[in-house]
Amino acid sequence: MLTLYFSGTGNSKYIARLFSRAVGARCTSIEADSDFEWAMNRYDTMAFCYPVYGSRVPRIMREFVAEHMDKLKGKKIIIFATQMMFSGDGARAFADLFKPGWVEIIYAEHFNMPNNICNTPMLRPPGRRKVLEYRRKAKVKMKRVCSDISRGIVRKRGFSQVAKRLGGIQGNAWPKIEERAKSDVRIHDDCIACNLCVKICPMKNLVNEDGVIKQLNNCTVCYRCVNRCPKQAITVFFHIRPKWQYKGMREILREGK
Ligand SMILES: Cc1cc2nc3c(=O)[nH]c(=O)nc-3n(C[C@H](O)[C@H](O)[C@H](O)COP(=O)(O)O)c2cc1C
Numbered sequence: 022m023l024t025l026y027f028s029g030t031g032n033s034k035y036i037a038r039l040f041s042r043a044v045g046a047r048c049t050s051i052e053a054d055s056d057f058e059w060a061m062n063r064y065d066t067m068a069f070c071y072p073v074y075g076s077r078v079p080r081i082m083r084e085f086v087a088e089h090m091d092k093l094k095g096k097k098i099i100i101f102a103t104q105m106m107f108s109g110d111g112a113r114a115f116a117d118l119f120k121p122g123w124v125e126i127i128y129a130e131h132f133n134m135p136n137n138i139c140n141t142p143m144l145r146p147p148g149r150r151k152v153l154e155y156r157r158k159a160k161v162k163m164k165r166v167c168s169d170i171s172r173g174i175v176r177k178r179g180f181s182q183v184a185k186r187l188g189g190i191q192g193n194a195w196p197k198i199e200e201r202a203k204s205d206v207r208i209h210d211d212c213i214a215c216n217l218c219v220k221i222c223p224m225k226n227l228v229n230e231d232g233v234i235k236q237l238n239n240c241t242v243c244y245r246c247v248n249r250c251p252k253q254a255i256t257v258f259f260h261i262r263p264k265w266q267y268k269g270m271r272e273i274l275r276e277g278k
């Protein structure tokens with residue numbers, strides 16, 4: 022089995038790896054410099070893991086799927102969507118990327134994980150205790166998922182009419198927000214041009230032009246740069262400066278706060 026994931030800040034990577042370790046799957050980020058065509062030819066069952074944005078699939082993942090659409094024909098697909106709280110049909114949204122009958126969805130599940138939107142006043146930073154709780158619950162859920170899959174049980178989280186309707190409340194508004202966000206990256210005055218954001222942006226959306234960081238209207242709103250900038254000098258879409266940053270579960274657990 023092959024697991025492919027996109028992860029802005031590490032949560033989806035954690036889930037993808039947890040699953041892959043449990044079932045012995047090969048696990049790769051869609052950002053990797055890999056021969057995906059070769060891998061897709063080799064495996065009949067593929068798991069995809071991503072964070073939900075506004076109950077929908079990140080553009081970077083949608084574009085990856087569109088690029089490899091031919092190779093995905095006839096595959097059995099497992100979907101894992103990570104979210105901070107609720108997406109309604111964030112896992113089902115992945116099925117919308119395919120024509121009816123193109124792939125067979127054999128499992129879909131949501132995983133609640135720490136929030137990575139670090140610059141809205143309503144959302145608190147995830148502390149160590151909370152992170153441990155997310156991790157514990159994710160492990161329990163993954164055990165059930167793996168047991169289901171090994172026994173051929175099909176579960177499709179987010180595929181009910183109720184879930185679809187609830188997901189639609191955010192999901193229908195998301196395409197417009199996403200389109201605006203594409204070019205809505207702000208570099209604030211205290212940027213020190215350290216180039217970290219340029220190096221880590223999965224969309225190559227940031228460039229250093231003569232010591233000034235510029236954006237190329239290709240942001241997928243993954244929040245990686247916002248959470249990593251040493252000066253908290255970059256914001257996307259919401260332009261409130263972050264007071265804290267989410268550097269992933271491992272870092273919070275290592276820091277022991
Ligand atoms: C732009 C954006 C939109 C998001 N929308 C939702 C959402 O609709 N529902 C939700 O529960 N979490 C939402 N989240 C939170 C993330 O989905 C969640 O923290 C996810 O686990 C992050 O995964 P990653 O670390 O792999 O990037 C959103 C995050 C971002 C950056």
Ligand code: SF4
Pocket residue numbers: 208211212213214215216217218219234249250251252253254255
């Ligand atoms: S990571 Fe922050 S300080 Fe460094 S170049 Fe980017 S915006 Fe500037």
Ligand code: SF4
Pocket residue numbers: 206221222223224225226227239240241242243244245246247257
């Ligand atoms: S500019 Fe920042 S938020 Fe946008 S895709 Fe790049 S790293 Fe992600």
